[in-house]
Amino acid sequence: MITITNPVIPGMAPDPSIIRVEDAYYIATSTFHWNPGIQIYKSTDLANWELISSVLHKDEVNLRGTNTPAGVWAPHLSYDARSNKFWLAFSHMVNMAGREFNSDSYAMWTENINGPWSEPIYITSIGFDPAIFHDEDGKHYVSILEWETRQGYQAPGHIVIAEVDLQNRGIMGSWHRVTQGFTSRGCAEAPQIYKHNGYYYLILAAGGTGYAHGVEIGRATSIFGPYEPHPSGEPIITSSPRHLFSLGDPDAGHFEMYNPHSFMQKAGHGSLIQTQTGEWYIAHLMSRPIEGTLYNPLGRETSIQKMKWTKDGWLEMEDGSNLAKMEVEGMKGVKESTRLSHDVRDDFNSDQYHIRFMTPYRNQHTGWVNTTERPGFLRIHGENSFFSQVNPALMATRATSFHYQFQTKVEFHPDHYSETAGMGLYYDSNNWIYVHLTHSESTGGTVMNILQAKLGERMEVLHNPVPVPEGVAELQLIYRSGLADLSYRLTDTADWQLLAEHMDVIYLSDEGVNGEPGEIGGFTGLFNFIGSVDSHQHDSFADFDYYSVENY
Structure with a gap:
């Protein structure tokens, strides 16, 4: 029998929306300031999930200038069996200042889950x-x-429902306010409707995005209600089962709800499916704090629970x-698919780079990054500083483990101190570390240094930059539970030389960054990246020979 081991999608994969079409299962997840937007995963056994595509990759949504965590x-994925169309609804949060939360919501459709998708x-x-x-x-x-x-x-507001004409693209009639939540945890959001045995069931996320998160449910005989709460008065899924009254709190970390007896934290925001075998499961988000802390660098991940x-x-x-x-019991009578590795390796020997690569605040596919200008390498043309929320030139993959080794090899020939290229860890534009090559005016050659951004403050780590006479260096970062060791070597046969040991990078986590005022920080996740900066003439580029992340 299959055992589902959570998280089924490690690393930043929050707000999972799950559907089944025949014998295949699909999950869509949030991507925030990262492109390509909205990742789609596929599974045949609910235990092993493969990233197969993304939805937003042609500037359908402009993410330039996006503040954390907008x-x-x-x-939300759905499938209309009458028209044989997949539908996707999503929000583009454009402003969170003043807790106004200005958000535009859209729908898209396709006849093939891999696209092409309609315009929003x-x-x-x-x-x-x-x-x-x-x-x-x-x-x-x-x-x-x-x-x-x-x-x-009472914040954050009402759950509302309206009929919509998908063909003519319009809301029909008025919005119906149906509930402000089914428990006392408050912060009811993410409403999803299901129908079962004559009842409409409304599943909500509750308790905020932090340690009080949960899934709650109500039901009605009419889609517009009135909805009857679950008789327990509590969430049907959570990591922290003890009672909480927080009505009126629009959102909070609720650190007091941390459950020391559970490895999984923040379980909430669920999406329901029935299998072809007649069983029921919910996909939901979760987090795993680093042991002994309340910091969650991997962000909110996707898990699955069996229901009845x-x-x-x-x-x-x-x-x-x-x-x-x-751990959860898997489907009966279904063969387990091949277990997938969450390691990443790309030697850039094809026209397409790895599907897991993402970039923040901009479109990935506009020529600034490619494997065609120099076959066998990923070329990144330098642009704005990594502090910028407009066109930083970096390519990143989600961190999926607390222990891993990240390596790359870069060739770079800068002629100005504002030109850099290298690799590092990235949360958002205010929070990252970056080991890089740059130009030294004092020596007239290329040197290596480490730059750190913490809560928006810029810090140069090395007092004595390392000479890189040929402009080629292999870089290595070893991450262990919020600590990072950075090393380099200048030839393939040389020993690794330590640049920095036990750098404290635990702040690169949901609770450690400086998000919008009123938020606990962020709710995205840690990424590994390679990239280049050119604040000089925008005419430099860096060539990366390979990219490797090996989880322990």
């Missing part, structure tokens, strides 16, 4: 986290959080509890 939020169809700006429900009678509905900004009103329906028609976890588990 951007592309909470994609505007739905609303009433709030965020839209989901589309295709009813049995052919009608379609959108559910979403209506964001509340008025003083004296009670004789009274309520959904609950298979074991009858509401505590999310790290």
Whole structure:
């Protein structure tokens, strides 16, 4: 029998939306300020998930200038069997200042999960986290959080539902306010509608994005309600089962809800499916803090729990509890697929670089990065500083483990101190470390140094930069539970030379960065990256021979 080991998608893969079409399963996840936007994963056994495509990769959404943690939020996948179309709804959070949360929501469709997708169809700006429900009678509905900004009103607002005409692209009639949540945890969001045995079930995320997160549920005989809360009055899935009253709190980390008896934390934001074998599962987000801390560098990851329906028609976890588990019983009678490695290796010997590469605040596919100008290498043309939220030139992959080795080999010939190229760790534009080659005016040659950004402050780490006379260096970063060792060598046969040992980089985590005021920090995740900067003439480039991340 298959055992599902959580997280099934490690590293930044939050807000999972799961569907089944015949015997295949698909999950869409949030990508925030990263492109290509909205990643799609596929599985045949629920235990092993392969990244197969992305949806937003042609500047459909402009992410330049996106502040942490805004951007592309909470994609919702659905499948309309009548038209044989996949639908995707998502929010583009464009402003969080003043807790106004200005967000535009869209829908897209395709007849093939790998695309091409339609152009985004505007739905609303009433709030965020839209989901589309295709009813049995052919009608379609959108559910979403209506964001509340008025003083004296319960935040974050109401869950609202409206009928939508997908063909003519418009909301039909008015929005119906149906609930502000089904428990006392508050912060109800991410509403998703399901139908089972004559009831409409509304599944919500609750308790905020932190340690009080959970999945809650209500039901009604009419899609517009009234909705009856689950009789327990508590979330049906959470990492912290003890009671919490936090109504009116629009969002919070709720560090007091950390559960010392659970390896999994922050379980919440669920999406339901029935398998071809008649079983029920929920995909949901989770986090894993570094042991002995409340820091979650890998961000919010995707997990799966097995569910069942009670004789009274309520959904609950298979074991009858509401505590999310790290291991779950898999589907019966389904063969396990090949276990996938989360290591990354690309020698850049083809026209396409690895599907896992992403870039922040800009489009990936505009010529600034390619494997064609110099076959066998990834060429990155330098652009703005990594502090910039407009066109930084870096390529990154999600960190998926607390222990790993990251290596690359770079060739770079700068002629100005504002030209750099190298590799490092990246959370957002205010928080990263970067070991790089650059030009030294004092020596007239190329040298190596380390630059660090912490909460927006710029720091040069080495007082004595290392000469790199040929402009070629192999770089290595070893990450161990929030500490980083940085090394280099100038020839393939030389021993590795230590540049910096035990650098404290634990702040490169959801709780350690400086997100928008009022937020706990961020809720994205740590990335490994290679990149280049040219704040001089925008005429330099760096060539990378390979990219390797090996998890321990």
